Amino acid sequence: MSEGPEPGLTIAQALREAAAQLGTASSTARLDVELLMAAALGVSRSDVLLRHMNQPVPNGFGALLARRMRHEPVAYILGRAEFYGLDFTVTPDVLIPRGDSETLVDAARDALAARPPLRILDCGTGSGALLLAALSIWPHARGFGIDRSDGALAVARANAAALGMADRAEMRSGDWDSPGWSDDLGRFDLILANPPYVEDDAALEAVVRDHEPAGALFAGPQGLDAYRVLIPQLPGLLAPGGIALVEIGSRQDEAVGAIAHDCGLTVMLHRDLGGRPRALQLHRPGSG
Missing domain, CATH: 1.10.8 (Helicase, Ruva Protein; domain 3)
Structure with a gap:
């Protein structure tokens, strides 16, 4: 055929x-x-x-x-994917937005229903899907999408423009592994992150392994390297009463939760529609 x-x-x-x-x-x-x-x-x-x-x-x-x-993904062939009811351009520079990640946006919407966020940060923004979905819920919010990939940032900026949010979403080069990356960002009411969390030797389907960007997938032998660097920085980025939603692998809730606890953060688990652990909601005790 x-x-x-x-x-x-x-x-x-x-x-x-x-x-x-x-x-x-x-x-x-x-x-x-x-x-x-x-x-x-x-x-x-x-x-x-x-x-x-x-x-x-x-x-x-x-x-x-x-x-x-x-085995080329349909989203890359078509150059687009839907996420949270929005149409996104996607290229091989970014992970394909997946429905399971909508768990983070839903959890943020519910947690912040009584106090809409004004400042949002998306760490590892890729296509911009998480940030732009959140901005679609809160029209008065503004946000930053951070990524170390210039190709991803170009895609995210194009999506922000296509969705009419370019004036509220600043896509900025940044790498949480590099000291000083967040010095001028301030604090945020909502932080979203879908960091790399796949084990280096994990057996992935060819449609993912051979086509999606490795730098957005793999995170050391246990898939925890990104969490060990990013999560300790979250307390300094959260505004009083602010929360972070971090995507996790389906078997990582205890390990990532322990990292967060060691950083003085409280942890709430959210499951996706399939009942799998999908996101951790984090905040600083006593911060509001």
Whole structure:
């Protein structure tokens, strides 16, 4: 199927054939091929299913399918991904925003419902997804997105502009491993972070291992290196009454929680929709 569907197939037939062949490379094969077909046609996925199933296959579909057969993520092929109801540009410079990470935004929304944050910091902003999702909830807030990757910052700035938030979201080069990176930032009512947390020798699916940026994935033999550096800096960045939401791996709640406790922070665990540990909510005791 890497050469494309057979000539003369309708879109309905091509989707069935493509999904069957892609099944070895994707657990969401049918959805993938429908999205790729929509891109080839230049219409929405629902339009494909409702209006185009009996039409001939467009010329560009075969090339898109071949890329997916080589385990390239659909989001990178299409150049976009949805997160928290917002449309984001994504490139191989950034991690693909995932629905599980919406747990951080939901937890922040609930925790700060009675005292909306005015200043938000996103550490390792990537595409800007966490920061911009938070700013979409709180229209009076302003935020900083910090990343050490110039490529990621370019993507984040483009997303802020496309979503009409460029005047409220400053994307800035910064690396929490470097002393002084936060000296002029001040304190924040909300800090969000999805740091690297994958063990160096972890067995990842090819769709992640071979395509998403390694620097945003791997964090030492236990996957804890980023937490050991970032979390001790959080107390000095939190405003009175402020909270931090930090994404974690599904088996890291106790280890990361211990790091936070050692830094004098209280810890609350949040689970994702699948019931897996996904985020730790941190704050300084007695800070409001």
